[in-house]
Amino acid sequence: MNKANRLPFYLGLSFVIVLLSMMFISLFYTPYEPNAIDPNNRLATPSLAHPFGTDNFGRDILSRVMVGTQTAFLIGTTTVMIGLSIGFILGACAGYFGGWLDELLMRFIDAMLAFPGILLAIMLIAVFEAGMKNTIIALGIMSIPAFARVIRSSFIQYKSYDFVKASIAKGAGAFHIILKHIFPNAISPILVVSSLSFSGSILAESGLSYLGLGVQPPDPSWGRMLKEAQPYIESAPWYVIIVGSIITIMVLGFNLLSDGLRDIQDRKA
């Protein structure tokens, strides 16, 4: 109906598709070996040979950014998977069964929300050790409350629908109702939260890596690249700008996508 409203969705989708294709290409091909050091070519300005220039060790920034998308997508997907699966179980139980179980689970979620997410991640990493695995676990736990709340509210909403009651009257158990009746109807809000949580996790990972707590070398990470670029902000400003822009595009892309999804879903309702 209204074309202007769809623009953010398509803009977000195109950002995400560009980054996604960058990731797929990087699996087979990068212009240079991302970790190859070239001391003669340090902090080269962007040129045809190095479209994004080179970093302080003479490594090709484009290749490293491309490989960085792998890390970003890996972190995003796995944290969403952790958050979604645990959040689904908690939210579905709380919403469907209600009563004291709902109270208990939701107070637990409230307690998790009261913790600043990034602080929780830093704490977890400090107790265990920095690295890809612990970053994913920490960010996954961080994203549970958002999923649990949205899933709980959809469950409360659909639980009272007549088709659910009719199914109970036909002999359906809780498991059947949750998986066959409520979940298919709750997919769109779950998608919105998933894409939001995806970008949030990537941003949080960049933040952690910038602090040196996230992904450790030699795995390339945008956050760490940003940190490495910082001392050369005056001599090689493109380094910071390029890496920063890529992170922005990724986060913006997913946020626009989730906003667009919500708009489309609202209009349907």
Add this chain to the structure above:
Amino acid sequence: MKPLIEIENIKKFYKQKRTNIFEKPSFVKAVNGISLTLYEGEAFGLVGESGCGKSTTGQLIIQLMKQTDGTIRYKGKDVSTFSPKQLKAWRKEVQIVFQDPYSSLNPKKTIKWILNEPLALHRIGGKAYRDEKIIQTLKEVGLDTSFLYRYPHELSGGQRQRVAIAAAIILEPQFMVIDEGVSALDVSVQAQIINLLKELQEKYSLTYLFISHDLNIVQYFCDRIAVMYMGEIVELGTTEEIGAYPKHPYTQALFSAIPTIGNKQSPTKLKGDIPDTSDPPCGCTFHPRCPHAFERCKLEKPITMTISKGHEAACHLIKLEKEKMR
């Protein structure tokens, strides 16, 4: 006639949220002591204003919610003593059709899935048998196989209600609650659905509990009628008796409000609205609105009196009348 369902003094109270902790907990008495017997093969109508507890009663009978008090017996067996396995087997025999055909079908599932679901839940037959049964049932409710792979949003209200009925009868139940089953439909479609329900009743010797606020339909469709007011049955009897000689002032008011052609008699108007169900009036709950209320109505709750065989009502006037006659 054999009794199929016997309800004895069932109650459903909802606790209200307290606004401060020193307050006494108050209850909304949605259903306040109903006793009924439904006989095999009859269509029993339950009428009353919205909010009087008719739907709650229907959902209590098929155990979609648990009663606060009282017993429900199905073929002589107390439903609340059923084990989970027995309960599931019993669910095959009692079904419900809801008012709003737009929310009673899962929007994400095809008609075939919706009709297959009850069969799958009870593990009836193999794939070939189920497919055949689905097509057969669709035909019975007046739909053809082109509907199989459609989604509910592609259907009209009447077609959806037919699907909802098909999903209910596919298990060949003995008892069905029709909870305002035709109220959301156009008048012409209402007639079609009512006739469909009648056909099915003959074919499967179904027993219906027909919940409605439309007296015309209830009079056409039902053998017996109970009138509910504020969670209680105020009058019960055969359709003919109640239609011709309503005894309770509330029933009289309801029936006088049916629009008729050529009848110049103005309907009895009731004062005010239904009172707050968490704080019902003392004595007879109907007295603040009753045109014939007298002193005793405020003090004493009327007991149910038998007027003639199978016709009973709860009103002090009836007792007075009887005393006069003596």
